[in-house]
Amino acid sequence: MKIKSLLLGSAAASMLAVSGAQAADPIIYAEPEAMEYVRICDVYGAGFFYIPGTETCLRISGFARYQIGAAQDGALNRTPNYHGFGDGGWNKYARGRINFDARSETEWGTLRGFVRFEVNSGQAVNSSGTASGTIMPWMFVSLSTQQGELLAGYLESAWAWSGPIGNYGIHSDTGGSYGFQRRSQIRYTFNAPEGFFGVLSVEDNNRAGQARQWMPDVVGKLGVNQAWGGVYGAFGYDAVDESWAARVGAQLNVPNAPGSSLIGTFFWANSVDNAYAPRMYYAAADATAAARWSGAVSYEHRFNPQFAAGVGYQYLSGFGAGNPHVHMVDASLIWTPVRDLEIRTEVGYHKARQAGTNLDGAFSGFLRFQRSF
Template identity: 35%
Template sequence: MNIKSLLLGSAAALLAVSGARAADAVVVAEPEPMEYVRICDVYGAGFYYIPGTETCLKIGGLVRYQIDWDDQDEGWRKTAAARVNLDARSETEYGTFRRFIELHFQHNGQEYVVDTTDGSSEWSDTQGSWIRYAFFELGGLMIGRNDTLFDGALSGEFDAGGGDFINSIRYTFDAGNGIAVSVALEEEDNNFDYVPLVVGKVSVAQGWGSVDLFAAYDDRFSEFALKGVAKIKATDALTLELLAAYESGATWFGLADFYAGYEWSVGGYLKYAVNDRLTVGAGGQYFADSHFGNFLTNTTTEVGNDDWSIGAVIDYKIVENLNAKLAVNYDDGDSFTDGSFNGFLRLDASF
């Protein structure tokens, strides 16, 4: 065999081996492209797109520590609370589709409890948790647990406007130019009857401030409640708030409590922003001709007491997302043996 034949044979062998190895080569799949969380600025700060969707989500909440006092109590009352909320939004052919949840967790410390039946005693935690909000909105329609549509009061901590959280179906028509009209069907009791509370509201918001007018009907005693709240910007720093309310009889929207209120009430509050950190306010509210619902006769019982409350509030922003509120109130009138001072110091750390 000559050298030329040897070289040609070696080259052919190498090509055959290389071809066999190429046929057996392992193919490595390329990794899927990573989808990073994207900022969603359509609905304001704090929203992010849920990966793989066009839904924007914001996670928020707060940690609260509050010290309450009342000269009718035996000592300080302290509360530690936490709130967590989820706000999800997306756009549809019917408008913005919003889903909102807020959970509240609270601990009031321990109490020394004595069993009056056998005389035994023990330390017991006073704590609880509940759903504050759980609703969805599509366009102008809202369904779920929310503040009553009748919700509206002064910015003080002494005042009363009636109503609370409630399950409801609500529709709001935005007429433009700061004008909106809302109507709601609300249910105050579970499995009570088939007739809901009916509430209406007209809102006007302009550069000078806002006016909200409320009307509600309660079929339990066939009574109604009316209310108006105005907030007027006297200057950029000074705001005047006014409230007037009327109750034909006992309703769930009572100014004192559920089915306990007053025939009429007027109040005012003056709030002044000293700077971007400090705001102070003071005001009062007068309550005339008290009454309550008599569930034995299904009628309103007139008591006729006249009462009043005054109070002052200091709000201070310590740092970003950490706010302090100090409230001092005084309540007096026919319903009180003696006037009562009360108030609280509240620290809210939000996120």
């Protein structure tokens, strides 16, 4: 009996020891995998982040805008107003824009895809009373290196927007008259040392009311951009009209006043129907044609990061009977009270004249609120 009791006691003690040891062991749970929601991509500047699971960097940007404008009431003897507003009452509209900019590095260089969407309010914003809708005004793919960029897509013509300088006409938001248009195009931009650059673009010429052509329109641009400013020259060939336009210009940056500059531009075209020449409205009935030649000058001064002001003037001389010509003046004030909020006001004056007709001038202007992101 004693031996049996001893054996049972030893077994019980052993079981208690084992149970105690197991109870003392910590319970280990599997660690959850770390979730990385956003990785900042600082390769291309602020605002880019990596698309999860890829090495592609994406930046989302855009703005929300509200604007209220007005113009002098039209009459048979009044020049169409500078901003293209309808007569009689306020001209109001809202616009939203969103950009998607995706970039990544490849063995061939930086691969980029850019898409821009815009939507306007349903109110009329110009003299034709055009209703607005959702549009995609820019979409392109590009491949770039330090030496240059190959771009293909739909965006503003290289005539109006290409290179570091020589874009648009004057400093104002409307830019004066400079041959604005959006085109399907393939362009190459070459970057040389010391700020020299060149642009060559072949562009779709399937304009409204014209037959489709095999021969594309061609735009070329050469210039130099340095700390003091720059100079440039551009050439545009209209294959449909078989005519050409040219522009030369310069920009002078103001020392010790970052963001301040004086620009001057001279345009010339050899046809009233050339697609790249600045357009001029020279009759109360909105008659429009290309300018034979035009000169524009403007100055914008940035007093501080919050406040800037600008003024510009453009003269256009037309073709044909009566030698029509137009004077345009524009002044703007830009206030940025806080980061990404711009409050802009702009006033323009537009006056046309041709032999036998001296139209009255027209004033127009707007107040705009814009939040960028």
